[in-house]
Amino acid sequence: MIRVHNLTYAYEKGDSPVLKDLNLHIAEGEYIALIGPNGCGKTTLIRHLNALLIPSAGEVLVDELSTRNSKSLLEIRRRVGMAFQNADNQIVGMSVEEDVAFGPGNLGLPPIEVRRRVDEALTRVSLIGLRSRPPHTLSGGQKQLLALAGLLAMEPKIIVLDEPTASLDPESKKKVLTLLRKLNSQGLGIIHVTHSMDEAALADRVLVMDQGELIADGSPGDILSRVEWLKTLGLAPPQITELMWQLQQGGEDVSTCIFTVEDAAEEITALLERLRSSSNFCFPRKADGHV
Ligand SMILES: Nc1ncnc2c1ncn2[C@@H]1O[C@H](COP(=O)(O)OP(=O)(O)OP(=O)(O)O)[C@@H](O)[C@H]1O
Ligand SMILES: [Mg+2]
Structure with a gap:
């Protein structure tokens, strides 16, 4: 048009x-x-x-x-x-x-x-x-x-x-x-x-x-997941995307192609499941026994 x-x-x-x-x-x-x-x-x-x-x-x-x-x-x-x-x-x-x-x-x-x-x-x-x-x-x-x-x-x-x-x-x-x-x-x-x-x-x-x-x-997905690149342009990435990027920087296997709280919750839940099933990881437990 x-x-x-x-x-x-x-x-x-x-x-x-x-x-x-x-x-x-x-x-x-x-x-x-x-x-x-x-x-x-x-x-x-x-x-x-x-x-x-x-x-x-x-x-x-x-x-x-x-x-x-x-x-x-x-x-x-x-x-x-x-x-x-x-x-x-x-x-x-x-x-x-x-x-x-x-x-x-x-x-x-x-x-x-x-x-x-x-x-x-x-x-x-x-x-x-x-x-x-x-x-x-x-x-x-x-x-x-x-x-x-x-x-x-x-x-x-x-x-x-x-x-x-x-x-x-x-x-x-x-x-x-x-x-x-x-x-x-x-x-x-x-x-x-x-x-x-x-x-x-x-x-x-x-x-x-x-x-x-x-x-x-x-x-x-293509553009906003490029957190570092956006920052070099002086643009603040979406907050949720930045959170996922920080997890990635910390060595976690998560996507930065995430822009909503709901998608982030899903990704983090999947990450926790993976960590839970890996043998060398133990979730801290509260006094009542809950993770
Ligand atoms: N009426 C004008 N006369 C001369 N230069 C102008 C005029 N309007 C804008 N400029 C210049 O043109 C360039 C682009 O300005 P523009 O306003 O298009 O940018 P922008 O991306 O919309 O910026 P912002 O995010 O601050 O709104 C800037 O260097 C600005 O100083
Ligand atoms: Mg303008």
Whole structure:
């Protein structure tokens, strides 16, 4: 659906490029996490995907429409929705429903279709009950959901989110992440820029950038299990993966391809079973005889 060909970009003519000869193909319906150290070019790259930035060299195509062609701008932005970290900056309406209606209203759709889209989008993000509320009275998490509803009302094929959970409390974070998985299961493509490797583990494909280049592209298993490599990039591996890595460093035969507490519990239980059945290992016992 999106093809990036030899994309090079410098903010000012003559400056050294921030993106260097980058190539990338994204299919419909993918759930992608984009990770990389501060300043490596993640935001600059995604801003190219809906023509907020135009390449200095190379090309970005959305469904074969080039972002260089100003006539395709509206169509590209309809297909690729973009949300940023600070949801406050994206609020335009006096009420929740007015805010969501803003985008489809601008497409010149009949009012009945705008209403249908607003209702559907607010239902999908579970904000339908707050439709009349002034947006400034919403919590940070609800504002992020409102921003998502605004994107959904445009009926995009893919949404691009730049650190959408960065300023949210753990509960709101969980809500947004659960919603992203659900939207993806309904066919919506997602590109999620994040500094959290735990969040990246939720994606189906992880892209890693460093110094303006795409340096790795694989499954969470391929990428996030490389604990030492992530650390050399200045990225903190998922906590659970790091725990398994430390056990491995201590000589235990465990996988680092593990990202959830449940999988870690299973792996550690299997390890304990192996140790239990090996003749030269004795579990310490409590006074009541339990191990
Ligand atoms: N508007 C701008 N004008 C000039 N240089 C910029 C501009 N925005 C970003 N840069 C520079 O481009 C490089 C890439 O920045 P970008 O914001 O794309 O990185 P990032 O990976 O999103 O970083 P972060 O993880 O901190 O969000 C950085 O060196 C940054 O200083
Ligand atoms: Mg950024």
